[in-house]
Amino acid sequence: MAYIEIDNLQVVLELATGPLAVVKGVSLAVEKGEIFGIVGESGSGKTMTCTTLLGLTPNVARVSAETLSVGEHNLLDKNWAAVRGREVAMIFQDPASALNPVFTIGAQIDAVLRRHTELNKKARRARLLELLEQVGLPDPLRTAASYPHQISGGMQQRALIAMALSAGANTLIADEPTTALDVTVQAQILALLKSLRDQLGLTILFVSHDLAVISQVCDKVAVMLHGEIVETGPADAVLKSPDHPYTRALLDASPKPGSRGTVLPTVAAQMVLHGGSHA
Amino acid sequence: MIILCTLAAIVFAPWLTSYAEQGLGAPGPDRLLAPSAEHVMGTDQLGRDMWARVLFGGRVSVSVALLVVLLAIGIGVPLGIVAGYFGGWVDQIIMRATDVFLAFPPLLLAIFMAALLGNGFGNLVLAIGLGWWPWYTRIARAQVVSLRQRPFVEAAQFMGVGHTRIMARHLAPFVVSPVMVQGTLDLGATILTAAALSFLGLGLAPPTPDWGQIIAEGRAHFPARWWYVTFPGLAIFLVALAFNLLGDSLRDAQKTEGHS
C-alpha cells in the first residue's frame, strides 16, 4: 500500500445556490519519499484535494472517499489531532499572510514545538535554531527574534517550512509554495524542498499551476481538470509525451527556450477543442 | 412590528384609553391601585391611570428621540459633506470640532447642557442633539471622501456646476443610506438618553408625562408599588429594543449589499 492513498475522493460544496461538486472521484497513490506534483489551473480542485488530507476543507464541504489515508492514519476517522502537524503539515502560496503578523518567527515555531514535542524550554530553543539553520536561514538568532514583516518573502517561506518540520511531519503539502516569490528565490526554495526530501525522507505533495516548476522537482505528476485527474505518471513521461489533450494544451501554453517572439496558444482556446471532443 | 404598534398606539392614544385627560395630567379618584381589569397598569399617586400615562408619555419620549436624531442629522450631515468635499483647512476645522464634542462622555454633555438650558421640550431636544451631531458628520464625511475622486463629481465640476449644487444633488444622495441606518440605531439610544435625563429631573416640567419622568415619580413609591416603575420602563425597553433590532438588521443588509 502506498504511503498516501486516496481512492475515489469526492468533495461537494453545499452552497446556497445548490450543491457544487469540486472534486469528482480523484484517486492517487504516493510512495514514501516521493515528490508528487499535482498540476492544474485554479479551480481545478487540486488545492481542495490536498486540504482533505488535513481536514481543512471549508464548513460547507462534504467529503467522501473509499480510502483516504496517510501512513498509518485513516483520515476518514477524522482524528485530526493525530494528523495535523504530527504526520502532515502544509505550507502555502503567500508566506506573508500565512505567518501571524504579531508574533515573532521564533514564538510561532516554538508554539508548534511545545505542542508536538516533550522538550523543555532550553531544548526547544536549541531545536528552533537548529531548524532555522536547516532550512538555510542565515543568522538564526536574529530571524527567530524577527516579526514576519521584517524578513523577505523567501525567508518567510523558509520559516514556514521550518515550522512544518518542527512538528515532525513526514508528509508536507506545498500549495504553490513558490508562486509569490522571485524566480531566483523560487529556485532556492525548490532546491531546499528537494534536499529536505533527501535528508529526512519527506513525502511531498507539490501543488502548482506551473509546469516548469513541476518538472524541476517532481518524481511523479497528476494533471487535474474540473475536479478530475486526466492524466498521471512519472513526471518526465507525462511532460515529454502527454497522452491527454489538456496536458498538451498546458504544455503548449508554457514558454519554452526558442519560443521567443511567437504567440503562445492559450489554454482556453484549446479547452474549447477539448470540450468539443468529449461532447 | 413593535415599532408600528408603538407608533400607532402613541398616535391613537386618545382612543385607546378612557382616561385620556388623566394621561395628560388630570388627577383621578383612586390612588396607587394595583393593576386590575379597569386599570391594566394600575394607577399612580394622583389616581391617574398608568396605561394612559404610559401612552401619552410615549408621545413625548418618542417625539423627543425623533427630533434629536433629525436635529443631529440636520447639523451633522451638511457639515460632513462640506468637510469631505472641500478638504483642506475647512475639513480640519470641522473635524477637530467633532473631536472636541466627542471628547465629552456622551450623557455627561447632555446633562450639562440640559442643566444649563433648564426644563422644557425644546431644551431637552437641543441638549441631547448638541452632543449627537458629530457622529453624522463623520459618517457623511467618510462617504463623501470616498466619492470625491469619482468621475461624475469631476465631470460636474468641469461642466461648471456650482459647489453647493454638486454637494446637494450629486453627493447628498449617497449619504442617505448610511445615515438612515445610523439614525435608526440612534433612535433607540436617544430614547434611553432622553429617559435618563428626565429621570434626573432634566426633562419636561410635570404634569406632561414622559417615560423617564414617570419612573422618577414612581421611585417614591418603590418598591412597594412595583407597577409604577415597571411598566414605563418596559415601554422604554421595548421601543429601544425595536429600533435597535431594526437598525441592526438594516446595517447587516447594507453590509451584504456593499460586498456584492
Added chain:
Amino acid sequence: MGFKVLGKRLLMACVVIFCVSVLTFLATRILPTDPAALYAGPRASTAKIEEARLRLGLDKPLVLQYAQFAGKALTGDFGVSYRTRQPISKDIKKFLPATLELVFIAMLMAVVVGIPLGVLAASKPKGCLDQISRLGAIGMASFPVFWIAMIFQLVFFSWLNWLPLSGQFSRETMLFNPITVVTGFNSIDAILSGNWAALSDVARHLVLPALTLSLYPIALAMRMTRSAMGEVMQEHYITTATAMGLSRREILFRFALKNALPQTITVLGLTFAFSLTGAVLVEVIFAWPGIGSYVTAAILAVDFPVIMAVTLVGTVIYVLVNLLVDLAQASLDPRVALS
C-alpha cells in the same frame, strides 16, 4: 513606539481638553441664567447680587474671566459649591473613589467576562453562543440602566431578600466595624486594614450596582471581540496554525486574540464612557455616595460650578483613558510600534 507619536498624541489631548474647557466655560456664560443671582441665593437683594458679581469676577471681560477660571482649574480649584458651600475639589475628592470603584468593576467585568465570551462566540460563527452575543448586545443596549437597577432591587431585595437595597455598607458596619480610610476605595481599604466583616458587607452592597453597571459593558465587549475575532479567524495564518496542529484553545486565545486585541481594547474606552455616565444613574438608584449622586443633587439645586466641574473632570478623565487606549493599541501592533 517613537516619542514623536507619543508627544503628538499628548499634544492633541491637551488641545482637546483646552477646547472642552473653553466650551463648557462659554456655555455657562452665554446662557440666560445669571451666575451671580444663583450664587447669592434665591431671595437675595439686588445689592447682594451685585456684590456676588464683583466677588465672582463676573464684571470682568470674558477672556480674563476664562483665564482666571482656567488658571484656578489647573491647580485643582473649581471654586465653591453654591449648595454645600464647600470647595468643589474637596467634594470631588471625597466622592470620586466610590464612583471609580463601580466603574473599574464594570470595566473589569467587560474584560474578564465579555472578551472570553466573545472569543468563544467567534469560535463557532452562527452558533448558539454567537446568537446569544448578538441578541444580548442589542438587548443590553436597550435597557434603561436606572430601570433595570430598580428591577434588580425589586427581585433581589424585595422578593428574594438576598441583597441589601442600597448604600455602601450597613449601619452595623458603620457603628461596629468602621472602615479605616486609606485610599477612599471601601473594598480596598477593608482589605488593607484586614476588616473582613466590613469587607463582606461592602461586597454585598457592591453586587447590585456593579452588576447593573456591568451588563452593557459585558455585552459590548463580547460583541466587539466577536466581530474583531470573526475577521481574524478568516486569515491565512489561522489556517496555518490549524494545519500545524496547534490546539483550538491556543489558536483562539493566543494567536487570534492577539491580532484582534487592538480592536477589542477600543471597548475599554467605550465601556469607560458608558460606565462613567451610567454610574450617575446607578448611584442615584442605589444611594451610592459617588460623583453621580453629587452631580444629581447639584442639578436639583441648580449648582452650576459643580455641574461644570464634574463635566470637566469627567471629560478630562475620559480623554486620558482614550489616550491610554490609543497608545496601548499602537504598542500592541509590532507593525506600528516598530515603524
